[in-house]
Structures are given as C-alpha cells and as structure tokens.
Amino acid sequence: MSSDRDLDINLLGNPEAAQTTLATGLPDSVKPVIDAQDVTLYAGDEYDPKQGVTATDDRDGDVTNLIQVTANDVDTSQAGTYHVTYSVKDTAGNVATKTITVTVIEVNFENYQVGNITSVNPIMPGATTIVGQTDYDLNSRIPEGTNIYAEAVFTNSRGFSQVVGKSEINYDTGTFEIKANAGVNLAEGNRVLIYLLAINGDNEKKGSTFITFVSADGPVSE
Missing domain, CATH: 2.60.40.10 (Immunoglobulins)
Structure with a gap:
C-alpha cells in the first residue's frame, strides 16, 4: 500500500493522525x-x-x-x-x-520549614487517640535542639474549639499517636485540625493543617 493511500485513510478517518503524517514529512527543527x-x-x-x-x-x-x-x-x-x-x-x-x-x-531553626501531616487514621466517635503519618523519616534533617510534635484541635457543631492533645512524633517512622486530654469527647461530625509544631527553646513554628472529621462511617477529610 502506498504512502499516499495511508495518508488518504488518515485524512478520511483520523484528521489528527493525518496532520502527524504530514508533519513527519517536513524537516524537524523543533x-x-x-x-x-x-x-x-x-x-x-x-x-x-x-x-x-x-x-x-x-x-x-x-x-x-x-x-x-x-x-x-x-x-x-x-x-x-x-x-x-x-x-x-x-x-x-x-x-x-x-x-x-x-x-x-543551613539547617537552623530560623529558616526551617516544618513538615506535613500526610495521613490520619479514621477517627471514630469516642476515640481516645488520633494516629497518623507525617513526611518525616530517618533521613529528615531537623535543626539541633528542635523537637517535632503533632497537635490536634477539634471544633463541634456549635463552634466550640478545644485542644485534643499533643504528642512528639516517632522520628524513625514519622508516625504520631496523640492521646486525647482528659475531658475531651470526640463526637460524630466534629471537625479535627491536626498540624505539626517545631519547638526550639522558646521558639515555635507551625506546619500546614490537615483537616478531618470524626465519623463512624470511616475516613473523612478535606
């Protein structure tokens, strides 16, 4: 079959392919x-x-x-x-x-960028712990004297906010397990905000916020 015949078929059934066929016959200067x-x-x-x-x-x-x-x-x-x-x-x-x-x-606290929460396990109503993953691992470089914590705050349907708790991350795996403070009751529909805190002496930096919800139906986040 001739190249002209190929081109005719392309023109009739596939204009885009025809354009490509024509283009390949031109000098390549791109x-x-x-x-x-x-x-x-x-x-x-x-x-x-x-x-x-x-x-x-x-x-x-x-x-x-x-x-x-x-x-x-x-x-x-x-x-x-x-x-x-x-x-x-x-x-x-x-x-x-x-x-x-x-x-x-340089790895110093002044220019340090705090890492991120990457995932959070489903939070069921009545949960007493919040477990999740960060982007930290054994290779993460952290300024000397700095500790990294995960902190969670929840808001109920009436707009009332309360700190759930705070826990230092596991630096080997980047995981965290926040134990709820006494008196905290995580109920269906509560909006939970979780973020990382880098603390060095009296200085503190906050990372981006991961938002999820308490739900008996499984993981819900935004």
Whole structure:
C-alpha cells in the first residue's frame, strides 16, 4: 500500500493522525523540552541532579534517557547558590539546554520549614487517640535542639474549639499517636485540625493543617 493511500485513510478517518503524517514529512527543527525545576536543599543533603528531571520531543517522544548534565557546581556541604545545566539532543540533532538554580541553606531553626501531616487514621466517635503519618523519616534533617510534635484541635457543631492533645512524633517512622486530654469527647461530625509544631527553646513554628472529621462511617477529610 502506498504512502499516499495511508495518508488518504488518515485524512478520511483520523484528521489528527493525518496532520502527524504530514508533519513527519517536513524537516524537524523543533527542540526537545526539558522539565527541570529549581531546588532548595539543606546543607548535608544528598543531591542527584537528574532526579525528577524529564525531557520530551515532538517527534521522538520521551527522551529523558538522553539528558546530559553539562555543568554542576553544587556543593551540599555548605550553604550557597549553585547552578546545574542540562542538555538533550533529539535524533534530528536539535539541542535544548536548561539551567536551574540549586539553593543550599543551613539547617537552623530560623529558616526551617516544618513538615506535613500526610495521613490520619479514621477517627471514630469516642476515640481516645488520633494516629497518623507525617513526611518525616530517618533521613529528615531537623535543626539541633528542635523537637517535632503533632497537635490536634477539634471544633463541634456549635463552634466550640478545644485542644485534643499533643504528642512528639516517632522520628524513625514519622508516625504520631496523640492521646486525647482528659475531658475531651470526640463526637460524630466534629471537625479535627491536626498540624505539626517545631519547638526550639522558646521558639515555635507551625506546619500546614490537615483537616478531618470524626465519623463512624470511616475516613473523612478535606
């Protein structure tokens, strides 16, 4: 079957494919596109310049495996501003380059960003503990003298708010188990706000809030 016949079929049944067929007969002058974002690290962190970096081409498709790191002055042992340059070439010889900025900061409480609650187990009516997961693990870097706690507050249907409790996270696994304070009664429909607190001496920082609800029907969150 001739290429003209192929094109006729494409034109009749699949205009998009026909356009692709026509385009592939033209010279390829389009450069690939590199997707790489600026990065912020703490001093001492490990850094792989290719992690999360991808590249695509209008003809060749995914060309991530062809990415080359052509410049990299990153030194994670000390704070500073560094740069990484990437290059990728498609089969037609079109070359794309991109440079990102890598910022390395000291691990101190002043610039520390508190982690996040990533999940919370279903909270049933009458529960006396709240169990969940954070994005901390053994590799997390925490400023010296800093402790990380999970704290929960609930609000009932009348708008009354009360602290449920606070508990230090398990640094090995990133999990937490908040035991409800005496007098706390978690009832169906209560709105529960859970967040992480980083405390260093008299200084305190709060992370983003995870919102869930007390429900006998299982996990409910927003």
